[in-house]
Amino acid sequence: MSKIVLYGVDLSPPVRAVLLTLKALELPFEFKEVQLGVQNRTPEYLKMNPQGTVPVLDDNGTYIHDSHAICIYLCEKYAKTDAIYPKDLVKRTVVNQRLFFDAAVLYKALWNVSSSFWHSGITVVVKEKTRNVHAALQLTEDLLADNPYIAGDALSIGDLCCVATVSSVPAVLDIDPVKYPKVTAWLERLKKLPYYEEANNVGATKYNTFMRSTWTSVEL
Ligand SMILES: N[C@@H](CCC(=O)N[C@@H](CS)C(=O)NCC(=O)O)C(=O)O
Structure with a gap:
């Protein structure tokens, strides 16, 4: 098997999405930590990913960026079954929709909050930004409907x-279990994955604690 190298930092949600997928597929890989703001701006890094973002996957000289593209690639190339990225066209399309939803709505809403800090040192979160996070959470709640998983009855890369x-999201606001009961139950379900703690919770906890300590005001 070719050698897989993941460039990233576990504070980053998209990096953790790839870590979760690598673990779900039981793939061996090397993790190379990227010092954001420094190493992701070097000519060598920009050659791998002109956007300068993490994660980047190096699969034996094939460089892929964007967590969603990476997760699809890993499933297409290495998955032993189609369990987490179904081959059935309709099921796959629902999973794809959830991936695009994350990229374009959910993660975008969160990134709009944190990027002001990372890029400009702004420590105030205005109402418009938290409103977008709430709207994204509500859409997640709606997409879950009565299903245990985001794309239906089975776990997927979605x-x-x-x-x-x-x-x-707790980096900026608490997820109210009364307002978002389906999201809350889904989160609890995913926390039971055997690789969840290592691949996601450690980094998410660090990220949430750090971000919470940076805000001087959050308009909820
Ligand atoms: N759509 C991209 C988003 C990646 C992204 O925004 N990564 C952030 C960290 S969470 C980053 O690398 N930021 C560095 C920068 O903007 O300079 C993905 O899913 O991989």
Whole structure:
């Protein structure tokens, strides 16, 4: 098997989505920590990923960026079964929709909060940004409907990407179990995955604690 190297930092939700997928697929890999703001701006790094973001996957010289693209690639290339990325067209399309939802709505809402701090040192979170996070949580609640998992009755990479983001929402606001009962139950379900603690919870806890300590005001 080719050598898989993951570049990232476990504070990052998209990096944790890939860590969860690597663990779900039981793939061996090497983790190379990237010092954000420094190493992701070097010419060598930008050659791998012109966007300069983490994660980047190096699969024996094939470089892939964007966590969603990486998770799909890993499933397509290495999965022994189609359990977490179904081959059935309709089921796969639902999973894809959840991946695009995470990229375009859920993670975007969270990134809009934290990027002001990371890029400009802003420590105030305005109402418009928390409103977007709430709207994304409500959509997650609606997408879950009465299903145990985000794309229906089986665990998929849709869950692994969305949970890396949702578990990082407490970086800015608490997820109210009364307002978001389905999201809360789904989170609890995913926490029971044997690799969840190592692949997601350690980094999410660090991220949430750090971000909470940086805000001087959050308009809820
Ligand atoms: N859509 C991308 C988002 C990646 C992303 O925004 N990563 C952040 C860390 S959480 C990053 O690398 N930021 C560095 C920067 O913006 O300079 C993915 O899913 O991989």
